Amino acid sequence: MLSRFTNTLVAFFNRWMPDTLVVALVLTAITFALGIGLTETGPVEAVAVWGDNLWNLLEFTNQVILIILLGYALAQTPAMQKALRGAASLVTTPSGAYITVTFVSLLSSFFGSEGFGLVVGAIIARIVGIAARERNIPVHYPLLVACAYSGFVIWHQGVFAPIPLTIATPGHFLEGMIGIVPSSETLLTPWNAAVAGLIFLSLPVVMARLRPVDDACRPIPTEALAAEADDGAAANPQLRSPAARVENSRWLNLPIVLAGLVFLYIQLIERGTGLSLNIINFCFLILGVALSRSPLHYLNLVVGAARMAGPFLLQYPLYAGIAGLIAGTGLAQMVVDLFVQISTASTLPITTFVSSAVLNLFVPSGGGQWAIQGPVTMQAAVELGANIPLTAMAVAFGDQWTNLIHPFLAIPVLAITGLRARDIMGYCAIAFLFTGAIFLISLLVLI
Numbered sequence: 001m002l003s004r005f006t007n008t009l010v011a012f013f014n015r016w017m018p019d020t021l022v023v024a025l026v027l028t029a030i031t032f033a034l035g036i037g038l039t040e041t042g043p044v045e046a047v048a049v050w051g052d053n054l055w056n057l058l059e060f061t062n063q064v065i066l067i068i069l070l071g072y073a074l075a076q077t078p079a080m081q082k083a084l085r086g087a088a089s090l091v092t093t094p095s096g097a098y099i100t101v102t103f104v105s106l107l108s109s110f111f112g113s114e115g116f117g118l119v120v121g122a123i124i125a126r127i128v129g130i131a132a133r134e135r136n137i138p139v140h141y142p143l144l145v146a147c148a149y150s151g152f153v154i155w156h157q158g159v160f161a162p163i164p165l166t167i168a169t170p171g172h173f174l175e176g177m178i179g180i181v182p183s184s185e186t187l188l189t190p191w192n193a194a195v196a197g198l199i200f201l202s203l204p205v206v207m208a209r210l211r212p213v214d215d216a217c218r219p220i221p222t223e224a225l226a227a228e229a230d231d232g233a234a235a236n237p238q239l240r241s242p243a244a245r246v247e248n249s250r251w252l253n254l255p256i257v258l259a260g261l262v263f264l265y266i267q268l269i270e271r272g273t274g275l276s277l278n279i280i281n282f283c284f285l286i287l288g289v290a291l292s293r294s295p296l297h298y299l300n301l302v303v304g305a306a307r308m309a310g311p312f313l314l315q316y317p318l319y320a321g322i323a324g325l326i327a328g329t330g331l332a333q334m335v336v337d338l339f340v341q342i343s344t345a346s347t348l349p350i351t352t353f354v355s356s357a358v359l360n361l362f363v364p365s366g367g368g369q370w371a372i373q374g375p376v377t378m379q380a381a382v383e384l385g386a387n388i389p390l391t392a393m394a395v396a397f398g399d400q401w402t403n404l405i406h407p408f409l410a411i412p413v414l415a416i417t418g419l420r421a422r423d424i425m426g427y428c429a430i431a432f433l434f435t436g437a438i439f440l441i442s443l444l445v446l447i
Contacts, residue, residue: 006210010426017422020311020407020414024318031322031362035329046329053324054317060365061316063281068312068412070284071119072305073298075127077291084124088131094217095208097132097139098147101125102204105151110158110196116280117155118409121148122416129220129417138214141221145417146427147207149410152403153435156396157196161187163370163396164389173371178378178388185389192393195442199435206434210427221418247296253289260286311411319408323363323372332372335359340380346447348386349394352377353443356398364408369399390446397439404432 017023028050035046074080091097104124109117125148132139156163164186166172172180186192211217246252260282267273292298326332339355340348356373363369373395381391403409405428407421414421 002209003212006426006430007212009429013422013425013429017407017425020411020421021315021318023407023421024315024322027362028318028322028325031325031331035325035331038334039329039331041329046325049328050321050325053328054321056324057316057320057365061312063278064316064412065312066281067116067119067284068415069302069305070281070288071123072416073301074284074288074291075123076301076304077288078293079291084127085131087124088127091128091131092137094132094137094139094211094214097128097137097144098208098211099204101128101144102147102151102207103200105148106154106200106203107151109151109153109155110200112155112158112160112280117152118149118412119416121151122413124148125413126220126417133219138217139219140212140217141219141417142419142423143207143210143212143427145413145419146424146431147204148417149413149424149428150203150207150404150431152409153203153400153431154196154199156400157187157192157393159187161396163374163392163399166370167392174374174378177375177382181389181392186393189389191442191446195438198438198442202438203431203435207427207431210430248294250294252295253292253298257286257290260289311415315408315411319364323365323368326359326362327372332359332363333376336373336376340376343380343384343386345384345386348377348381348384349390349443349447350440352391352394353398353401353439356395357402358398360399360402361406364403364406370395387447390443394443397443401432401436401439404428404435 018026032046032050035041035049036043041049075084091100101121101124105117105121108120112120122145125144129139129141129144131137132144155161164181164183167174167178167181168183168186170180264279264283264286267279273279288301289295289298292301335358336355339351343351355377356369359369359373363372374392377391377395378388380386381388405425407414407425410421410424410428414424
């Protein structure tokens, strides 16, 4: 039965899901229609709001692009290739491949910041896919990539979850309403650990159960093997000019590596700041330079990854415009208010979870969504006497849940692995249904 249901979903998404750019354009059109039709916003005003917000995600866009470029370049260095291939060599069965990639993705999403788990999961999926093809292990590459993306479903419960960390920080924008909510009441609770632990233990097994029969497996494309074999190597070794010797010298890498290590010590130890996208990119940069053979070698590795940046540069502004329309026309307020009005103190976490899941389809950014939904939801929690930490985490649960069926945040994974959203979404939909049941049942138990 599971196999038949999975095949139906895979066939549906393969037939009906367009490219991620088309999805962004369709969501933009729907948001315009809803904003104009359901609010008092006129067409000209809606266009003005949309245009004013198109460039609001430029910093985040650049951060994610650098994660892809620097993370992929790091993975292509000879030392990392050897280490990753060594890890992939431990996989000897198809089920082991799916379980390994899902678990690594969950682990890196839980202990890393937004984007880190996506890149790590995609890289390990690519490496395992290559190892499976070389060793004739029948692994279905689209399912393997779906495993890499499915681990992202847990990132709001992990070490760098933005919502619980925000409300635990003195001076946050809702402090006057709800005060400081320590992490001991959100992230560090037994119930959050139980929900995360259940997903850790069960999701890899579920994803492995989705494997098609061996004859239907689609291995990693041969062009990926060729790309992996090219480690960005080098300039013509016959060139002996001073310039060629300098640009191919490993010694030139050392000063920036030493300076980078000193800065990381200052930032992480003396200043006590945590990991952020900027720090992760800095670590990728320093490690990549340290493990490459020369400045020119590292440049070639980054250039080899640059072909993946295009989808971000085009699509992130579109989603920034959608988020601006949702907030500026009052649509977000309408969605949250609708669910709040039908809530009681005991049901507010459930309705918050559902409204957060819906809103995330249009505002796929944890911090951005909290800025829109947080004030209304927390005000309702105060007025109804609901559990404030649980309600805040319900927003986080809903946001991370619908990521699984949203192609926007899958773009890093798709760029690194060379697949399209329609290739993986049928399998991601199974993970979506499974984890949704876990979140809903958990919230029902907790309230």
